[in-house]
Amino acid sequence: MLSVERIHSYYGKAHILNDLSFEVRRGEVVALLGRNGAGKSTTMKSVMQLLRPRQGQVTFQGRDLVGEPAFRVAKCGIGYVPEDRRIFTDLTVLENLEVGRQPRREDAPFWTQEQLFEIFPNLYERRANRGKHMSGGEQQMLTIARTLMGNPALLLLDEPSEGIAPVIVEQMAETIKTLKEEGLTVMISEQNLHFARAVADRAIIIEGGEKKFDGSFAELEAHPEIRDAYLSV
Amino acid sequence: MSEILRVENLRKSYDGFLAVNGVSFAVAKGELKALIGPNGAGKSTCFNMLMGQLKPSAGEVYLDGQRITGKRPREIWRRGVGRTFQITGTYQSMSVIENVQMALMSHHKRIFSIAPRAWKLYRDEAMGFLDTVSMADQADRPCSVLAYGDLKRLELAIALCHRPRLLLMDEPTAGMAPSARIELMQLVADIVRDQGVSVLFTEHDMDVVFAHAHHIMVLNRGELIADGSATEVRNNPQVQEVYLGGGTLFKEDANA
Amino acid sequence: MAFFFAQFLTGLANAAALFLVASGLSLIFGVTRIVNFAHGSFYMLGAFIGVVLMDLLPGHVGFWGAILLTGLAVGLIGALVEMVVLRPIYRAPELFQLVATFGVILVIQDLALMIWGAEDRLGPRAPGLRGVWRIFGEPVPKYDIVLIAITPVILFALWYLIARTRLGVLVRAATQDREMVGALGVNQAWLFTGVFALGSALAGLGGALQLPKGGADLLMDFNIIGAVFVVVVIGGMGSLPGAFIASVLISVLNVFGVTYLPQSTLVLMYVVMAVVLIVRPYGLLGREEVAGEHGQVGAPETPIRPYGPKGMALVAVLLALLALLPVFAEPFVLTLVVDMVVFALFAASLHFILGSGGLVSFGHAAFFGGGAYAAALLVYHTGTPMELAFLFAPLAAGLLALGIGWFCIRLTGVYFAMLTLAFSQLVWSLAFQWRSVTRGDDGLVNIWPAEWLSGDITYYYFALAFGIGGILVLRHVIHAPFGYALRAGRDSPRQAEATGIDVKRVQFAAFALAGAMAGLAGGIFVFSKGSVFPTELEIAKSFDALIVVFLGGVKTLAGGVVGAGFMTVVEDWLVRLEYWRLLLGLVIIAVVILMPEGIVGTLRTLWRRIRHSDEEAV
Ligand SMILES: Nc1ncnc2c1ncn2[C@@H]1O[C@H](COP(=O)(O)OP(=O)(O)OP(=O)(O)O)[C@@H](O)[C@H]1O
Ligand SMILES: Nc1ncnc2c1ncn2[C@@H]1O[C@H](COP(=O)(O)OP(=O)(O)OP(=O)(O)O)[C@@H](O)[C@H]1O
């Protein structure tokens, strides 16, 4: 569904992603793991074309994305939840959700506001609040809900469990599993290994912008030396 | 054991919405205390009232017996309270070490001096603080390119510059890798032990909380529902229901 | 009483055009964060195009059709400007775009002059609405009543669009974080173009609607822009109902002002604005402004360092050249260099608070002109020796800055900018209308340097010593703890306060220092020219400084100085041509597009790239 081939991404002259390739198959949940500064967020931005890879290809459902503006990438069916939240602080919760709304697409689950409120009851309670008057965790919930309003076929979640209460994280894990059953493909960047293991089928480990491991969690368990070298749990 | 911080019946309402509703607690000298609770429970609001970013609607805050309710952040800082923020605040246009030097200039009351070159001032001292948080190797990088976790550690270094008696940390390890979290909290625990600093922190990572906090308070919808040791809190059914959940996502030993 | 009421109605009718233009400006600012100086130019275009169309189209349908067509035409012109001039530079530092819009003003001015000539046009009367109605016995033009009826309808339509429709939600979201809006699947480039076009169309409509009450002339753009800014600020940036209330307030006040206080008309509006902002810092209906944090700010600033040996050597060579200049250069070159140094110091002082402090002042001329006037007044009225009077210039300007800063520093962002503008206008109107002391627009003349300084060459060295000295002092302060604290307060006020820095006090002190330095520049200026006029206090003077700071590069330390040098030379060269405004405007726009980091910033990036590729080659 998504294939990233030998991309190189830079911030200015800092070379961050170095010849990175991987694939995400339809219906899969993939966890992108790595230390702080490994390049997880950069990978997501490079897929989203918020950062344009200088070399390499990003193809989504057969379509080359490199060089497209971000809105077109989103229209293709990729939803992106940034790690720094970036909610619209002056808009209310309902209006934030409205910004994310996109028409229904056949290849992806369809979301309504009501369904999202069921997953994130806080949002319903604070629905008329402005974004800037939400707690840190509530803001995190709002970004996820906002992106789901776009009915994406592939969801890029950059550290979704960050700053969220354990009960809600548990629910979120359940939700992601449900999403997967409904045919959504998900790629999560995570530091929380418990969470990643609970939801993902496969792990990709990157370090210094290069791929170091790509395989199932069972394989990862079988090679504790890899985990120790790149995740240092 | 004497108290460093005492909070009495603290309240905050935002246009009628009671975010914090009559909270009272105390932090003992040399204690590492956690304040946990669901999203939107009012933890950050509490912190902001303790440190003066917000004015309480009612209630009192005492630091070492002195009333500090409603004072400005910098006055509270002067009395020895340092803090780190949930969403980091660092000086983006400066290098890592300059961020720390800036805090030291403030500590040494040199803000208004116009003679010396700022980047030469207190460099060694600043390096010491960076070393404490293991950031010395990144000292001369621009702050704007740091990874999120590193920003958090930098913030801690900045907060330490004034040799605070009390440190308020709002989600100190958010955004960090598991190992880095343990390291950072170990560091904080060491500081508590060696320098007699007291720490009050919020956190959603239960591995960190259960491993390090001496005492844990649980806030729910603006009210304290528990205050006790890790085991007490962990086995409290109400806390499990509103916050901890089934406990599948954290373990005493992170490798399980 | 009836007369009173009739006057009130006139005020209300005058408010229509003002509100249209102001709501357009507010809309554009709200979404794009661009302070569109060229908005007055769209209003002027609306008037001229309206006159032409009304001549072509006959009758009722023709008149109202012409007005709508004018809106459409100006909207299209606005869209064009947005796509060609602004789109390439959205990623530039905040407020950089206002420089480009300043270029647009110049271009439109000369284009209008070319097309329609210098003569004023009288607007045609509205068919069927020529007469008056009597209200309580007083005549009120029928057209006025129609205008009074139309405005609330437009207000409601706009409000509905922004507050209630999906488009409005998107627009408000894009205001904050356009990149994120894009990542959510919205084509934000067109959203911006659309809003800019709509805003321009409103200005054009305003220009056409006021035709039967006024006409079209080439000064309309600057004449209205001051009032429009005032309206937007009093109402609260981004608040449409606020803009409406403020338009009415200002227009009504103006009508009464003309009747009862003709000698203070100039200040009235700015006094009202200052009072409102002091009582309600964010305008009547405005809310505290949160600057967009993403997608609009460009590359983060790099840490600063004093020049290394190479940079020092370059500066030394330049200084040596300047010192040796009198040996081989003509006197007029010396004068040009003195002008340049004066301007450079003025710009550097603005750059100090703007670049390091993040305080964008729209009224910095108050301190430049204030210093010049302070020295000149002393000499003129008391015959104080020049040396003393000269020293008084920075002192007085510094004190003035303390006074003005006391009110302004509590605000931030655009509100800060506007309040400084209001105060500088106050100072200007004092100089202009307090004739017994300042001699009004006759200016103060015969303010010459002391005997021993009066030679061209001697004064050249004098100006060089104080001008360059001032610039070096500012640079030194930037590298000192104080300068760092100033930047800390700009980067993260929250962190700064939590580590014991009194941000407002630091900013206050910096504002005073910048004022004093601008005053020093004014002092050098007045004794080199021998005279001073109210023009030195005008908005245009403040904008000049602002523009060179941005052209030079806000995020670089040398930006102000280099920008000033560049501008002095270019202007000196261009004003000899007939359509020099057009050319200057194009030059400004070109620099802005080609060098989004400013001249110094772009050169620096280029230099780094060259050096970097060298390293790679090795
Ligand atoms: N805007 C930027 N400019 C320059 N360098 C950057 C920028 N953003 C990130 N970097 C650098 O790129 C590297 C990779 O960053 P990235 O944010 O992708 O890491 P990450 O794996 O997501 O880390 P984290 O877990 O902390 O979020 C880091 O070394 C970081 O310092
Ligand atoms: N300025 C404000 N106006 C109105 N409501 C607010 C404001 N600030 C916070 N709130 C509300 O107050 C509640 C408490 O917020 P607070 O930030 O203290 O939560 P928190 O416990 O820190 O949560 P988290 O763990 O998610 O950070 C939230 O429901 C939030 O929506």
Ligand SMILES: [Mg+2]
């Ligand atoms: Mg990341």
Ligand SMILES: [Mg+2]
């Ligand atoms: Mg919080």
